[in-house]
Amino acid sequence: MTATASPPRQAHEACATGIGWRHPHYAGLLEQRPALDFIEVHSENFFAPGGAARAVLRAGRERYPVSLHGVGLSLGSATGIDAWHLDQLAALVHEIEPVRVSDHASFARGTLPNAEAVHASDLLPSPFTRDALDAMCANVQRVQDRLNRPLAVENLSAYVRWQAADMDEPAFLNALARRTGCQLLVDVNNVYVNALNDHLSDPLDGCRRWLDAIAPAAVAELHLAGHAHCGDIVIDDHGSRVCGEVWALYRHALRRFGAVPTLIEWDTDVPDLSVLLDEAATARLHAQAELACEALLA
Template structure:
């Protein structure tokens, strides 16, 4: 597969910090207009042809750049993309003209009996040659339809494929090859990497999770990364065992902030998004997290300038 040339060229580096804009903060943010570089929304929440939701989004678009982040394309599904979903996304992109458009390296659609169904979850795909071909085909299909470069996010996963199915590639080589073949970018979710490393540690499959995450980040070429995500997670322990869940329901942990700074040093001035989707706090809490992300970017930039 040969990438379309205009899709494979990387935009000029753009440092910036944004927050995930959720319903509880719609009115307050529009009134206060805090200093943010962009807002990120879930694409599927604005698929209607009109109505209040889209009207509010366009109000925000007049004040801030918008990043569209999807959860429903199901890029890794062997049954193919949903034409209706892609139609709605293309219409929204044309209306909003976002700074970035993204979704996940996962599958959600499959067959049940004679019907195609959507699992309403982000399920992991095997890191196999066949799965890579499917993912590349679908990402290229999305880019051709949207006429722009698309970003694909790494997944936090709580189940895994049998090693006989999934071991053609490491995750980083799999994603890097996807970017090289299609010209897409990667949305690196630092919290997802850490959650996976912590769960591997709890399962006795890995040592130091922070070092495992640094190695993961260092395995990616800097020029394929277009955005970073940070978020909170929770540690659950009950009679069934222990697990770390990427719930986006708390402040970013110190370990993830440290990895975020490592990522900035590795990838350069790429935008950072602070996600918070459950137990959404006061807007000021998100703005404090955004300020922490901005300070990290400034510190890395200052170090780079001192070295130069």
């Protein structure tokens, strides 16, 4: 099976907005039922069948569409997909019936010389080579065949670079989507963090060019988050409000991709639920303003 990428969104459509649903807000969200278009959870937190976690997710699913966002498939691994991990994800997808399933264009698994499998505790970047693309395509295809749906693959905030490269990151992601029919999850903050860490003379211009190089028809979701300046490196820590530069890039992304569902991520120093809802409202206002401009120009 080859999944079919979603068609581009039209400018007149409403832009769906959601938040990452984390443990401190489980009860508050269910009690308050704020006006959100969807919620997103980390898939691996709900792999255990039954129990309190799965019950909470089912309760959330009764109130909102759910997007499952993973961190452990290791799509770029040359050793392939871990069968147990894929089994758990497939069972969760079958029960929850999410609106989207996503993971990262990265690897975390490898094999030692003695054939022992090891798993890193971080999302490591794949080289943008033809061999790495072949490996990721095979892994993405295996996941999609098992889930019987397209997978959305997210661009990474990377803190190291491979010297070997046959293409740049947008070309790599476009080729992945074209060959497998997968979707793309564009994390706007990750694009900006990478531009800062690459010390581009004009980070915003570099980010705009990156976004312009991505095929619009493949983009299924946008992520927005905060980051931290830590000395000579910028970390994508998801621990603060979205900065002004990323909001500006979000407007550019909307012009490029249309009304794509947008998520606010906040994973460290998690604030009150009201702060996330305020960020989601800001995203909605940016989207409404941008789409209104598109309508005037149409």
